[in-house]
Amino acid sequence: MNHRKLGMLVALLMGQGALAATPRDTLVVQQAAGISTLDPTATYDTFSSQVVENIYETLWTYKGASLTQMTPLLAAQLPTYTNGGRTLVVPLRQGVKFHSGNPLRCADAEYTYRRNLVTNSPESANWFVSDALLGTPKNAADDKSVTWARIRSAVKCDAQGRLVFTLAKVDPAFMTKLAHASQGVLDRNWAIKQGEWDGTEKTWRDWVGKDVSGSQLSLHPSGTGAYRLVSAKSDGVILQAFPNYWGKAPAIRNVFLQKVAELAPRQQAFLWGDADLIEAGTRANVDAQLRGRPGVVVVDGLPSASAQALFMNNKVTPSEALGSGKLDGKGIPANFFSDPDVRRAFVAAFDYGRFIREVQGGKGTPRTMLLPETFLGYSRGTQLPAYNPAEARQAFQKAWGGEVWKNGFVINANYRTGHVLGQTALEILKQNVEALNPKFRINIQVEPWSEQSVRFQKGEEILLPMGWSADYADPDNFMYTFYSSQGYFYPSNNWKDAEVDRWLDQARATIDPAARARLYRQVAERAADRNAFVLLPADQNVRVIRSNLRGVSASTYNPMRSFSFTGTFLRELSKN
Template sequence: MNKKMKLLLATSLVSLTLFSPVLAENMLRVSYTEDPKTADAQMTSDDYTLPLNIFDRLIEAETTKPGESALVPGLAEKWEISDDGLTYTFHLRQGVKFHNGAELTADDVVYTFDRMLNPATKALGTDILTFVAGSQDRLDGKADSVSGLKAVDKYTVQIQLSQPYAAFLALLASPQASIYNRAFTEAAGDKFGLTPETTNGTGPFILRDYTLNDSQTLEANDNYFRGRPKLDRLLIRVVSDSETLRMLFESDEIDVFDLDYAPTQTPYFYGSDQWKSLIRSGPRVGLYYYNINQNKKPFDDPRVRRAFQMSIDRQAILDKNFYGRGKLEDGVMPRGLTCYAAAAPIEYNPAKAKELLAEAGYPNGVEINLQQVSSWSSKWSDMNQIIQAQVAEAGFKANVVTTDEAAYLAARKAGDSDAYTQVWSADFNDPDNFFYTFFSESGSKVRAYNNNDPEVFTAVDKARGMTDPAARCKLYQDLTARIVGQDAAWVPLFSLDHSFVVQKRVKNFVVPWNGWSDMSYYKVEVE
């Protein structure tokens, strides 16, 4: 670090120190199962509590009601999209201050996204900027800047795409798109986000203490542009053991108990007279599914795939493994996702499935393999064993094949893995997050579906650039009918409810729409 950068960082740290408010006891106490390691949203792919509370984004995805969200203005108070869908112009709020007192400018936005694409950063999540013109050249080290990023003036940012992409705004609301201050972040270098002294955002809370593998303490930002949070402090404790977490909660040392971190405690809390009225639950925008690899016989025949769909009692799995806290899903889009519409129900009918197998040339049944990864949690092996027993009634002789994760991932990437069960939660609220991931030409192979349907490939690509929302949603709904019904390309299982138990003093707690446990606590209050 040169002398100029050292001086700049020192000045910024002084500003942060002077900004420190008086501590108070109006504090919310939450937990995490492991240390997030960094507050830098560009350097994590799954720990978003710190970024969602310390930083802001141009646009925010705000939970509007259980399992649903809307895109609302964030650091950008308004924006325009050109008729051809290629140019996005964002008008920043004026007077927004970073925690160190610096004012937000268009240059900070350009810097933030350029930093993500700079190969020296080694950032994760760069795919949110894939469609920005010049992004690949920057990632490949062929350019010193991103041609599609431009600060038009102090408060106006223009982003040029290489091709229309309807989900772009939704991506800009994801945690990875958190906005940083150029001067401070450059001064902090590779230490950015690792300590309170090297962390600086515009968000509702300021990082004040970071004790590795123990806790993080955040304090209210008195100068937050939306208004000061009702909370004075937010304490995030690292608690890996579910029994310890429950003990801390019941002894009033934790205010929010996330049942995702201790699912075996679900029956206890739902059956407790003390706690059941304090459960806050909402649908998780994600779904469990069973992959079918069409390159593996007998799944090259759609009748066999349909028989496999019909031979699984999905409700029994939901009830046994997840205490019935969820809803069966019949399509590619889970409830709560933009464009969601109920799909045609998948019938559970082992007798009819057996008839389909006979029609496909397997009157005496057929042998299949179910993939299992040795290092994954027991819930996956439990599901495989249940499905192994269920599909036998229809004539499927299922072998559970166990491999290590490296072998599984390599086989899947090559399109050669056996059928497997998994879960996918929305990273951003747009159908593209599901359809392109699983059923684009590239996604279908690298996730070992091999659903080689040219009409599906064409439609998935077309939908990405459509600017008419109603027509785009209709196309996705038609695609669902083709993929799940006609092609029988996978088995959607169910989406789960996301449940939290809160102390009586916690008010205005809203279950986040997304597939994570991470959320902004800006609107939460305690009495």
């Protein structure tokens, strides 16, 4: 398409005039948020990732809908671990060009991962790559063990032009970490030309922890992906198919991502055919406004890569939230949930079926553990939690030697602003618990995430709805995060088990999938037996597309891909 024709199409699509339907070679997407960066090194959020993963490419990616199998992208073939699981030697694909016209070389990949390690910050996704390669998630400013010599030896090209990763420790999740959009390979010469880090020892310290989200590379990207950037503004992004792409030419030539903050205008544009894909809101929004309408296809029952629970804090940091701080009917002691019978009562008092009906439109599925079912190690043999008021009553009567039932309690539980799922879960639990004994009371309050994120890390939250979405498709991202006493969420529940910690450490130290799966199933059994969490049922993703769009289905949907909520790369889409 010539620039004049593209300009006319831009004017129509980005303006106010409605089209009966978007052109066959054009995709129009409307979403609530804008793009924060197009520099892979700084990419962490979904909206940026969905663009970056189509401009840039990683060494490999997930194979179809699988979360356990990979397929090469810029790697010529999938490598195998050597040196006891600490070394990966990666041959690169030949004949690949960047959008600048520069050829892909090993030096580009070497520069990419060194830049990621140098600029690594908590706001980027590079902490988990640094943890694998350098043995710490921190950068050189925060961890003095990070030196240029260590960075240089962790990532380098060998004499055959192959990329060599040398890990600080065995990390079975490393290959999935490199499939994250943030690990897309950069055009070294182009980046340096834009004024970015020159890749040398002389200047590396000037770039340690530097925020590159607004870099010149973000404004002027050059990747190897099937699409190149035409324009990026506050109200939208325009992409066009790259004519020299090494793979199959995509059927969709032009892509327009428009920022439309309000849901109603997005839905109207979708129904008119002015948008092919939209951020459609919740399942309730889809069912009420879009399902069954002409030209609309609802793709339902799609897997989720997240897990949620109600956290019961076994050791609350003393605060006013504890009320009296005693078992006197006016509050709770800080260690209230450390009694196994208290936890058992709360698990049995939650109505899982009602939650599925009222919150998930009947599409949810009970879980045995805090791990998505499609991930390695999910334990289908562990007994599912069940709503059992009689068991809950019995457990409450035994808890704390009968003092809980005799004196009652007041629990102050919080959910974050806008977390409807968490709010409803607390309301269901509150109703069922309070029905057992008039002396039981759960007060539900809302608080902004800015406050909650600080409070739960301090251990001040008592009964908290919280979840986690995968950064990368490895069970460790969930299991260690939720169950380890060294995990991110430990301060919010303070449940600790020495055997669980040992099993999780063992799973981190082996690349044997069968051994890891066995260890994770052991964790699931122990946590279920101890009633460590109130596990919330798994949700199923639902997506809406125009009926002439092809390439989105349950057989192709991968929850680890970001683009426009389709679970696919742009290059895999087409229209009738």
